[in-house]
Amino acid sequence: MTFKKLRITGPGAAPYQLGEPMLVYDANVLLGTLDPVPVSSDGTEIHIEHFEPTRVVREEQRHLGRLVFLEICAFISENFHQVQAISFAFTREVSVLGGGVQQAAARVETMDRIGAVNLQIRPKADALPGQFVVSGLWVYSESSMAALRVVLEEQRALYRARPIVIGVADRPGVRAA
Numbered sequence: 001m002t003f004k005k006l007r008i009t010g011p012g013a014a015p016y017q018l019g020e021p022m023l024v025y026d027a028n029v030l031l032g033t034l035d036p037v038p039v040s041s042d043g044t045e046i047h048i049e050h051f052e053p054t055r056v057v058r059e060e061q062r063h064l065g066r067l068v069f070l071e072i073c074a075f076i077s078e079n080f081h082q083v084q085a086i087s088f089a090f091t092r093e094v095s096v097l098g099g100g101v102q103q104a105a106a107r108v109e110t111m112d113r114i115g116a117v118n119l120q121i122r123p124k125a126d127a128l129p130g131q132f133v134v135s136g137l138w139v140y141s142e143s144s145m146a147a148l149r150v151v152l153e154e155q156r157a158l159y160r161a162r163p164i165v166i167g168v169a170d171r172p173g174v175r176a177a
Contacts, residue, residue, distance in 0.1 A: 003160045006031065006071040018043065018080060024068050026164060031057050031068065045085040048072060051092065056164055065092065066110055067159055070152040073114070077140050077148075088116075089135040091124055100131045107134040113151050115144030 007025040010016040021035035032053040039046050048069065057064050069088065076083050090107050093100075104121045111119055111134070119136040138144060 003156070003163055005074075005156060006068065008072065008075045016075075016079075018046065018083070022072065024071065029056060029164065030054050031064065031164075034072075039083075043082050045087060046076060046083055048086060048088045049091065053092075060164060062162075063106075064159070064164075065090070066107075067152075067155040070110075070114070070148065070155055073138055073148055074152055077145060083140070085137055085139045087135070087137045089133055091133050093131060104132040104134050110151065111136050111138070113147060114138060115141070115147045 003026065007027070008016055009023050009025065010020040011023070013023070016022055019037065019039045021033055022037050023033050024031045032051050034048060034051050036050075037046055037048065051065060051068065053065070069090075073086055076086060088111075093103070108119050108121060116136040116138045119134070121132050121134055124131040124133050138148075
């Protein structure tokens with residue numbers, strides 16, 4: 001099977017409904033969970049912040065969070081037309097991106113490329129010096145959607161070139177692709 005995109009569901013692999021926890025899969029391999037995914041009172045904005053990666057993702061020697069976030073933006077904009085904006089706050093340390101400054105710069109660069117606005121970098125509260133929160137807002141428009149598609153396809157191509165290998169020691173030959 002050739003990887004096309006990540007799969008997003010609600011709890012128990014049910015179709016995702018706004019406000020529920022969001023589960024992100026590559027085929028049948030759970031990559032992580034967003035719990036909860038808050039929705040504004042008028043239903044036009046969601047907030048992405050608390051991504052909890054599975055062991056499979058934590059053990060990867062590359063950053064998959066970028067692909068996950070971009071897939072979420074595409075999924076929401078394609079399936080929930082009332083949602084016009086996705087706010088985000090990235091707080092998780094990702095050592096493969098380098099130190100805190102490099103992590104923040106990489107996140108801002110990607111968010112800028114997809115047309116996110118109000119990008120902010122601030123020190124992470126109650127953390128060691130050099131850890132940052134990157135936040136902003138991705139607003140649905142023709143231009144931001146076009147930019148998202150370009151960056152998302154780049155990330156999908158990188159992922160297709162090297163899909164996750166699942167539990168090689170435990171399950172030889174099994175791949176998530």
